Amino acid sequence: MKVLVTGSSGLIGSEAVEHFDRQGHEVVGVDNNMRRVFFGPAGDTLWNLERLKAATKRFAHAALDIRDRTAIEELFRAQRFDLIVHCAAQPSHDKAREIPLLDFEVNALGTVNLLEATRQHSPEAVFVFLSTNKVYGDAPNEIPLAELERRYDYARAEDFAGVAETCRIDQTLHSLFGASKAAADLVAQEYGRYFNMKVGIFRGGCLTGPSHSGVELHGTISTVMTWCARSRSLPQIRGPARCTTWGAAARTAFPCWRRSSGSNG
Ligand SMILES: NC(=O)c1ccc[n+]([C@@H]2O[C@H](COP(=O)([O-])OP(=O)(O)OC[C@H]3O[C@@H](n4cnc5c(N)ncnc54)[C@H](O)[C@@H]3O)[C@@H](O)[C@H]2O)c1
Numbered sequence: 001m002k003v004l005v006t007g008s009s010g011l012i013g014s015e016a017v018e019h020f021d022r023q024g025h026e027v028v029g030v031d032n033n034m035r036r037v038f039f040g041p042a043g044d045t046l047w048n049l050e051r052l053k054a055a056t057k058r059f060a061h062a063a064l065d066i067r068d069r070t071a072i073e074e075l076f077r078a079q080r081f082d083l084i085v086h087c088a089a090q091p092s093h094d095k096a097r098e099i100p101l102l103d104f105e106v107n108a109l110g111t112v113n114l115l116e117a118t119r120q121h122s123p124e125a126v127f128v129f130l131s132t133n134k135v136y137g138d139a140p141n142e143i144p145l146a147e148l149e150r151r152y153d154y155a156r157a158e159d160f161a162g163v164a165e166t167c168r169i170d171q172t173l174h175s176l177f178g179a180s181k182a183a184a185d186l187v188a189q190e191y192g193r194y195f196n197m198k199v200g201i202f203r204g205g206c207l208t209g210p211s212h213s214g215v216e217l218h219g220t221i222s223t224v225m226t227w228c229a230r231s232r233s234l235p236q237i238r239g240p241a242r243c244t245t246w247g248a249a250a251r252t253a254f255p256c257w258r259r260s261s262g263s264n265g
Helices: 011-022 034-039 046-055 069-078 093-098 100-121 176-194 220-231 240-261
Strands: 002-006 026-030 059-062 083-086 126-132 145-147 152-154 198-204
Touching: 002 011, 011 026, 011 046, 011 083, 046 059, 069 100, 083 100, 093 100, 093 176, 100 126, 100 176, 126 176, 176 198
Parallel strands: 002 026, 002 083, 026 059, 083 126, 126 198
Antiparallel strands: 145 152
């Protein structure tokens, strides 16, 4: 099988590259290190690209920009893909506020460029789109909660498994990032329904891992753990309520991190 992974040097894309390479598939990765443009040197993903090149057997990288329709079309003209895993994105709420046009171009236009190239050149391929739970905006905040002794929980049993896909995505405040991702999510759904393409959409939330080039504006868990590891103090993030939450999370996670990294520091 030939697999295309966009955002291949990022957190989720690089995991996908390793996963399919381990299974013996040919993997092409597209990533132009735009995370460095968004977040500065701490967001640079080149270290992860180098790691992937060393760790994989059938991985080829192309530093293409998914906004560049001509370049994407040429890639699809030259190679036929069986699976596309689309992870390239501007992933931060707060950053989107500073760069609304760039955010929309990468998230919405980049996605439709890939969908259309797939339709034209690899119409039988499975197209996996990494969407986000932020497409629901603030709507999940309307779900009733119960205050327990030490925490809040959903009040109704039907909510225990998480927010249902039937939750509305309009008439709610998203952030510009949530809106650009919702646009991409809708257009991906439409390519599936209207053109009968094999499109799967995954709405994740708050993911992290060792391949995250974590920065304050995106990759909070990884950033907090790095701060803890360096300073041994628990940072305050946006007010006391969150500080308590993060303090608890970091106290739990830090010993595990030290064990897994073999760190004594
Ligand atoms: N990490 C999370 O908590 C989380 C949660 C929900 C959804 N998601 C979604 O999953 C996807 C992947 O997220 P991630 O956490 O791996 O992000 P990431 O920033 O680690 O990876 C994205 C990669 O895309 C690349 N990229 C950005 N713009 C590009 C462009 N124009 N052309 C080519 N490459 C470009 C970046 O350089 C980066 O390496 C995103 O769509 C994100 O919205 C992530």
